[in-house]
Amino acid sequence: MKVAFTINGRPHDLDVPGARRLLDVLREDLGLTGTKEGCGEGECGACSVLVDGEVVNACLIPVAQVQGADIVTVEGLEAAGGKPLQDAFVQLGAAQCGACTPGMLMAAYAYYQACARTGEDPLDRDRIRAALAGNLCRCTGYQKIIDAVWTGCEALRR
């Protein structure tokens, strides 16, 4: 089927099977390999991307569902305004092996944006924990990730 959507600000028109996973379209059809596959069943969050501002697991989304959507992947995070989070991840040691990092950053950015919409304070470790609970990391014990999300959100708010 023909699918049209925007990824990282660029419009795309594709002719692909509608049931093809958004993850495969990103990684294999469009070469956006920054988004990772960790489990393929929506449990680990490594393939988190933003679809119309909501964080979703790209391994669970058939591409037919993103018709007309505005998608942001880790490759477009900086342009979308996520650089303070990315910088904080580097400075505070939140990325180790890097396999969960793209998904973690997308979930973190969605969290910041949700806080900005609702007016909730993003600088709350319990709230950060809840927002990242769907993203597994095996290297860090999450401490430095939570530190970095806190610091990144603080910089974003300024």
Next chain:
Amino acid sequence: MSVGESVARKDGPDKVRGRTRFVDDYQPEGCWFGATVRSAIPHGRIRQIRFPSEIPWDRFVVVGAGDIPGRNCVPFLTEDLVLLADGYVRHVNEPILLIAGPDREAVHEAARAVEIEYEPLPAILTLDEAMAAGSTEGCAVPRPISIVRGDLDEGFAQADLVVEGTYEVGHQEHVYLETNGFIAWWEPDGQVAVRGSLQCPYYVQRALKMVFDLPDDKVRVIAAPTGGAFGGKEDFPSMLACHAALLSRAAGRPVKVVYDRREDFTSTTKRHPARVHYRTGVRKDGTFTACSVEFALDGGAYITMSPVVLSRGVIHASGPYYYPAIEVRGRCYATHTPPNGAFRGFGVPQAFFGIERHVDRIAARLGLDPLEVRRRNLLKQGMRTATGQLLKEGVSAAEVLADAVARSGYEEARRKPRLQDGVLHGVGIGLYMHGAGFTGSGEARLKSLVGMRLTPDGRVEILTASTDMGQGTLTVFPQIAARAMNVDFDRVFVAEPDTGRVPDSGPTVASRTVTIVGRVVQQLGEDLAARIRAFAAEQFGGDQEDYALSGDSVVRNSSGEPVASLAEVASRMHEAWGDVYLERGYRLNPEIRWDEARHEGDAYPVFAWGCVVVEVTVDPDTLEIHPVRVTASHDIGTVVNPTLAAGQIEGGIAQSIGYGLFEEVHWNAGEMLNPGFTNYIIPTTVDLPDMDVGFVENPFSDGPFGAKGVGELPMHGAAPALANAVAHATGIEVDQLPVTPERLLAARLEQEQRDTWEALGARGGAETRGGTK
């Protein structure tokens, strides 16, 4: 300079932008995909293999044991592991056939369609069964290991009390976020090349050489950035690389094999299950007089790494304590289950769950605080370990214990009432150590090589086979070299680990990267700086001692002025001398004496030490357990990069908490029943509290700027500390991991029943005691 500073990791900017290319992010032109046909039964003969006609087999290549040009073997310490089963299978999911084709889905469909008829044979599936049977048909085992020191009879005779306990742990899966994967291709000159997710480039090279009967220069192994490993990419990649290379040879094009999570769970190595029995003689004041340990491991169907896992477990099984008399008897059994392999800690977490639970059991029997029992028996400088090693330096058991206890408020938490606001509270300690590097004289045999090059533009390239799987090799090696040379950190970089370019620095395992390979990096940095100073003296006159490097310049000490930029000097050196490349090997301290057969002597050049205090709450009704506070102290010698080191420690503690609370492999007839994140549970953000991680720096004289190893150490303590905290909170002793509410309930019922019988016996049928709340 840079050592001791938390410089940001060099690969960080690419990792946060999605630019780091892991193996699955490569898709070479014309690359096919591979899949594996695996055994459905734990033990038996293969009678027949059928290829159903509905699959267009001419569109695929199929490879079996008969297509292996060299030996059908993946070599480790022994050569028993077969690459592809040849008519006989020893465990479920053993690889039998490999299939490749242009379409990934179609390849997996074809693999599923292959029909295999078996003649099943009786299978031994658990450690219990293996211990009862004594041997396992078709499977070899490593030789048993014993340590005996002192007069045990005398020791036990001195005891006021003898305390026994048996402690059991099951499999643990590594759960690196990036699954195992390789791409293989053949060059026109007959060289096989692989790029993969791996820890040990030269292990993979050795396997490929054996399987394809090729010399060194015809085998090239490139380590891609590796998305977590934890030991899980120490041994297994040797097999997967050979599989991909066999398929590529048959297909005549590059072939990629990347496992999905299910296949990675069911078919790759795990931590060895263990049963450890302690029998300890103690005086009333808590002093140990003797200890006898039986340490049993389940190695799975093949030997692979088990002899050294067993050895390391046996050496550490006496814990950070001194005993006038000690014996440890270790034995590894085989089962018809997938071979167990390297996993962070390498036999030691199994031992520490035993010893650290056992110390708390002893304390409970004596009516002493577990802290007091630990303090009475600590290993100190000048004492000898169970192997007879004289501890000459860097002994910090007392320091890390005191530090963690003080910062955690342990003593206050211990005094508080257990039931507060309707919730049970408890606090427990895990105290541990880890010997970095290969055991005994292993590092003398390895002679790890490192190369260092001064580039014509004045940068420094480190060439090493040590990989970065997240732990920070790409960053800490440049820190060490920059400090050794006194040049800017930004000038130093690590080459891609490619056996075509880098020398054999040994495997990236055993907490050895910084303390062993990093030591060579330091020495090479000093060597290279000396060369540059000598050249400067030649160019600018005077004595080489009058020159020094500083940041991006060469300076003259007498004038205090820079004479030239490093880039300019480097450029001139290249003109005069050609390529400026040095190589150097690791030299083990010659005073180290180790008797492998008797397991006696200096097991490791030095130990690193750690202590973690875990506070938990337990719901008295549901028995749900929450770790609410974690405080840790570690002596890893000089801390090269505090942020990276703390990050590794936090990650290790998290992995140990997972081991302690959640992680359990369920089996049916030799097959893993829970190969996914829905039912193999690892900690998430909401399962872990904030951790307070601190350091006691006790430098090691033969480590780079005093550094010891860090990687495995933090894996040892949180699981027993949790179990101890739960015992403190509930009065229930759970001696099996993970400590789940179900296991806690079962232990409580058992304990209540025991108490009832005791009460009946003692009081002739008086009323039974209530619960343990």
